[in-house]
Amino acid sequence: MPQARRVSMAMVAQHAGVSGQTVSRVANGSPRVDPETRTRVERAMAELGYRPNRAARALRTGRTHTLGLVAQTLATVGNSRMLQAVAEAAAERGYALTVVTLGADAAIDDAFERLRDQGVDGAIVLNEASALARDATSAAMRLVVVDSPPDERFVSIGTDHAAGARIATDHLLAAGHHTVHHVAGPAGSYASAQRERGWRDALVAAGRDAPAVVRGDWSAASGHEQTARMLAAGVVTAIFAANDQMALGALRALAEAGRRVPRDVAVVGFDDIADAAQFPPPLTTVRQDFDALGEHAVRALVAAVEGGAPGDVLLVPELVRRASA
Template sequence: MADVAREAGVSGQTVSRVANGRTNVDDATRERVLAAMRRVGYRPNSAARALRNGRFRSIGVIMSAVPTFGNSRTLSAIAAAAVAESFSITLMPMTRPTQGEVTGAFSRLNEQAVDGVIILIERHELDESEIELPSGLPVVVIDSSAHYTYPVVDTDQAEGAASATRHLLDLGHRTVWHIAGPPQSYAAERRRKSWQATLERAGREVPPVLTGDWSAESGYEHGLRLADEATVTAVFAANDQMALGLLRALHEKGRAVPGEVSVVGFDDMDGAAQFWPPLTTVRQSFQAVGRNAVAALLAEITGEAQATEPVSVPTELVVRSSTAPPPVTPG
């Protein structure tokens, strides 16, 4: 720092202000100091800075080791939001969130010197009463029903599923079948419950639930069975991948979409508009979930605020060509 100060013709205190990102340095002086840093090869020592101010500018992310489309997109959004705030992320994957794994993950993140933790696990095990999150680090939880004192951020899954179901009923379909996500998924459960409640409020028959595993293959297998049911005219799949498999099955069985069967997905994944036909789906903003999670965590880290009410990110129904009124029954 003394070399930089001599090179730039400023005080050591000014160099320190620039190195720490302070704003009380005019632009011309800042640029002169930065140029001097480049010439002498100076880089701020992040470890020393952390010891001085108690911050490591690093966020830990604990997430399921089994990747899903939603989790991978949310992780990308968290990383982008963290980088925008000059933070790095340390990823800690978990095969199953038992108390031992959760405690171990927190311990390893503490060893790697993070300022806070975002938990991105969609499985119900996180909500079980015997799992307690260790204290000592600021925490934000994504996609959980657990009543933690930490901020919780998630997509409004229930409203998204309700809007998909209402859309099909409003088109004139007597009822809506559902291909649900895996039972251990909290998001899948909320979508399923909302689909059922929407049908019940409308006084419609609730068909048996078909349970998939988020994959296109599971949507395809259930689609082969649904295609053989002549009374099936509308299906809401809990994600776009299962909807894709469903579309293939209906095509192979000669059931026209949307002429005979309407299909709605959930996610608005990349390429959903390129399905054939283009898929009507529920768009959820993974970017907004990531931004809100990082913002809530940074507010905890700095002591500015600690949210008590969950942050619910709204969804949007995107209507494309895979839905239409049901076929007219002769006679």
């Protein structure tokens, strides 16, 4: 079978009735093209099936139009949703994505080294890996870190987890519960620590004692185990779980203990995963916008790659009221 002929910039230029330099400017995202001409060139590219030659463009611009993404794991729903959001936002801007997962023991400096070897223009670091990014000694690349306190070495994009936890806890207190128990996330997680802080701050502000924290690992199994432990230890009427998976495990433990939700025990989660509305009962939760997080992270990194000076972004989550609380 004969090999398909590669569409060149010259062919696009002829089809669109413009110069080759104009096509080059459009392909490289230059602002020095009027909107009508840009639209005509982009239409010609689509009609001819033009695809930029990344290697040639890298030689011309010194950029590969490839972004890196570093995550501890992609097994959690939050990280997998962030990967999807980042991949879509990068593709919309003509950037490829290279993903490195750390696993349990890998050092983040090794991840950065792998990304540098692949010539990425910069990297996005997700969630649990953010604490490692703050301790990295050899990044030497443009970085956007998701869920990290401000740091002059990189741009920080995140959700106001503490505010979301306060909203959840205040909602349960307003429903008449004397206090709220908390199934927290892993000790090394920034998001987990912020959600625990917001829960505690809300209880202190209301003049209530904070029960002992039990800690899971973001999984439904750990939420089930820790909730069963809480029920065995004393009276529980309201639970704020640090994510929806652990809230799902809590619902199972409560059902097994013969506790009705929300009549006997109210439950609120965090994240608003796709299936949260399908839990029995549908889960009241705090929604963070993963699509917006991915969009902001890619926008900031691309801006930095292209010579801009992006700032930190902190998104405010919202309570989604359903039947569990």
